Amino acid sequence: AAAAAAAAAAGVRGRSLASAVLRSNQETLSHVVFVTPELGKWSTVGGLGVMVDELTQGLASLGLQVTVISPYYDRNRKGASDYLAADGIRWTRNIRTSVGAESVELGVHEGHARGVRVLFLHNARFFPKPYPDTGAADTAAALVLMAKGALELMCQLRLIPSVVVTNDWFTGLVPAYAKSPAFGSPSVFQRTAFLHIAHNLDPSYEGRQYPQPWEGALEELHRLPPSLLVDPYWTGPVVWNPSRCAVLRSDTWATVSNSYKEDLLRSSPLAPLLATAPMPFGHPNGIPVAARRAALLALPTNTHAAAKAALQRKYFGMAHPDPQLPLFSFVGRITEQKGVHLIVDTAELLIQHFHGRVQFLVGGMASSADRYGLHCASKMWYLRRRYPGSFWADPTAFFTDGPLVNLGSDFGLMPSLFEPGGIVQQEMFVAGTPVIAFRTGGLKDTVIEFDRRSLEGNGFTFHAHQHEDFVQAVKRAVDVFNDGAQYERLRANAEASVIDLTTVSWGWFAEFHRLRRCLPAGGATLFKFRPPVPPRGAVQLWGSFTAWKEAVPMALDEQLGEYVCALALPKGFYTYKFKVDGEWHLASGFPVVRDPDSGASNHCISVGDGQTHPTVPDLV
Numbered sequence: 001a002a003a004a005a006a007a008a009a010a011g012v013r014g015r016s017l018a019s020a021v022l023r024s025n026q027e028t029l030s031h032v033v034f035v036t037p038e039l040g041k042w043s044t045v046g047g048l049g050v051m052v053d054e055l056t057q058g059l060a061s062l063g064l065q066v067t068v069i070s071p072y073y074d075r076n077r078k079g080a081s082d083y084l085a086a087d088g089i090r091w092t093r094n095i096r097t098s099v100g101a102e103s104v105e106l107g108v109h110e111g112h113a114r115g116v117r118v119l120f121l122h123n124a125r126f127f128p129k130p131y132p133d134t135g136a137a138d139t140a141a142a143l144v145l146m147a148k149g150a151l152e153l154m155c156q157l158r159l160i161p162s163v164v165v166t167n168d169w170f171t172g173l174v175p176a177y178a179k180s181p182a183f184g185s186p187s188v189f190q191r192t193a194f195l196h197i198a199h200n201l202d203p204s205y206e207g208r209q210y211p212q213p214w215e216g217a218l219e220e221l222h223r224l225p226p227s228l229l230v231d232p233y234w235t236g237p238v239v240w241n242p243s244r245c246a247v248l249r250s251d252t253w254a255t256v257s258n259s260y261k262e263d264l265l266r267s268s269p270l271a272p273l274l275a276t277a278p279m280p281f282g283h284p285n286g287i288p289v290a291a292r293r294a295a296l297l298a299l300p301t302n303t304h305a306a307a308k309a310a311l312q313r314k315y316f317g318m319a320h321p322d323p324q325l326p327l328f329s330f331v332g333r334i335t336e337q338k339g340v341h342l343i344v345d346t347a348e349l350l351i352q353h354f355h356g357r358v359q360f361l362v363g364g365m366a367s368s369a370d371r372y373g374l375h376c377a378s379k380m381w382y383l384r385r386r387y388p389g390s391f392w393a394d395p396t397a398f399f400t401d402g403p404l405v406n407l408g409s410d411f412g413l414m415p416s417l418f419e420p421g422g423i424v425q426q427e428m429f430v431a432g433t434p435v436i437a438f439r440t441g442g443l444k445d446t447v448i449e450f451d452r453r454s455l456e457g458n459g460f461t462f463h464a465h466q467h468e469d470f471v472q473a474v475k476r477a478v479d480v481f482n483d484g485a486q487y488e489r490l491r492a493n494a495e496a497s498v499i500d501l502t503t504v505s506w507g508w509f510a511e512f513h514r515l516r517r518c519l520p521a522g523g524a525t526l527f528k529f530r531p532p533v534p535p536r537g538a539v540q541l542w543g544s545f546t547a548w549k550e551a552v553p554m555a556l557d558e559q560l561g562e563y564v565c566a567l568a569l570p571k572g573f574y575t576y577k578f579k580v581d582g583e584w585h586l587a588s589g590f591p592v593v594r595d596p597d598s599g600a601s602n603h604c605i606s607v608g609d610g611q612t613h614p615t616v617p618d619l620v
């Protein structure tokens with residue numbers, strides 16, 4: 001009787017909760033604005049610009065109204081000016097705001113790109129190029145102008161969005177000004193939710209500034225409460241931190257992988273502040289798979305073998321390409337974060353170990369302004385001269401053969417010291433190229449060691465960021481390469497593991513609705529369950545809605561103790577299954593059908609006939 005009474009009470013609470021959710025759904029997700037320092041082909045410096053560009057287009061394809069606001073730099077990273085005109089992005093107006101006591105004018109350039117409205121703010125003095133090497137005061141002034149300019153433009157366009165998404169430290173002051181009289185009336189944005197995406201929160205990427213002693217906390221420039229930017233308990237010289245401000249004034253924060261989210265909560269200097277945010281969000285990056293595959297097919301050499309032969313001719317001078325030579329490639333920035341020294345410091349040892357029967361290609365520019373870049377460049381030139389048939393690099397040239405390398409390489413190299421999410425591994429995977437990666441951040445979630453017995457896995461990993469561990473990973477890769485059947489299986493696994501942009505877009509789409517406490521227009525199909533014991537790792541939903549090729553991550557609702565995800569599925573019939581810690585599970589109480597081809601049992605659901613997912617199940 002007691003159990004029945006408890007169950008009845010739980011049912012009443014559940015119905016009350018459902019009623020409250022429906023009442024709260026009077027809120028809507030009408031418009032999302034991204035504010036970003038980088039964007040697509042116009043101003044991308046790293047993965048941030050690619051991620052924002054493709055995610056916003058993916059969200060627009062789901063029917064969401066999306067606007068992006070970004071600086072129009074006087075010169076982009078390639079040194080080009082007037083780089084917007086070719087895409088029909090034109091000046092439309094000027095706006096004015098203030099930086100400290102100074103009134104500053106900004107030119108607004110507007111256009112559209114694949115369903116996304118793009119707005120660029122121009123002021124050559126404050127935005128000369130992406131991330132200029134300026135003093136603390138000048139950098140702070142640029143951040144003030146970016147934040148206040150973006151908010152002023154929204155006001156003048158009468159665009160008060162449901163959600164504002166800021167990206168990394170350069171946009172970290174936006175939520176502070178939106179909620180402060182230092183910009184205007186806080187009531188203007190009082191119904192807007194602010195989400196800050198930390199693409200990289202390593203201390204060297206927090207945007208920390210170190211003002212001169214006489215500049216204090218730069219209060220005359222920003223006119224915000226100093227404690228938002230400077231830790232009041234810090235007793236040393238002033239450290240002015242816009243990432244601190246973003247975390248304190250946003251409604252919550254997110255990042256580009258679940259593992260990196262957990263890393264930040266465990267070890268970031270900002271961890272105590274990050275831990276105060278309600279339900280931070282993490283989702284791995286993805287790419288538009290169909291578009292990438294079409295681009296690879298459009299290459300003159302559009303198979304792995306043909307692309308590899310083209311690379312061997314162009315970069316290693318081979319008149320007669322040799323498919324039996326394993327080709328390892330890296331494409332990216334030559335920086336300490338990317339761990340390029342592990343490649344250039346061990347290449348000679350590996351070339352000698354394999355008697356010259358191995359090739360390394362390193363595509364990327366090294367800066368002559370830092371010791372790390374000089375070290376790597378020196379080693380690259382030496383290796384290229386000493387082993388022209390086994391090593392190629394040009395640290396002075398911008399590398400342009402990325403797609404050819406993705407397809408033609410036998411292995412991609414990602415020895416990053418830290419990598420919050422990573423996109424390069426997805427670019428390799430879509431071409432069927434396995435990856436060798438250090439187990440860090442988002443690479444832990446996406447690059448899985450190949451098991452020669454089970455034939456599972458899409459690459460090779462190493463656990464210590466040391467030369468010997470990297471060398472051993474390369475040797476394991478060569479062993480598999482020399483086993484033709486296993487290597488072909490590895491390539492197939494890599495291609496099957498690529499994460500499509502559609503999956504990523506749905507994940508963020510659902511998160512924005514959760515942040516607004518509303519359901520997608522037209523409703524959503526809610527999947528949820530309560531495991532009998534806490535999972536050790538990932539909890540995923542798989543199904544025919546992603547052609548069984550991508551996992552949909554399920555998030556823990558800590559209050560209810562359930563793993564949930566919501567998908568706005570088109571009308572139709574779907575099969576699905578849960579995967580917990582790498583093992584498949586069915587759940588009690590769900591309809592089950594048997595796949596006629598494989599014989600596997602899966603759950604089924606029909607969307608569009610009024611059905612919804614059953615109530616919370618227990619795993620069986």
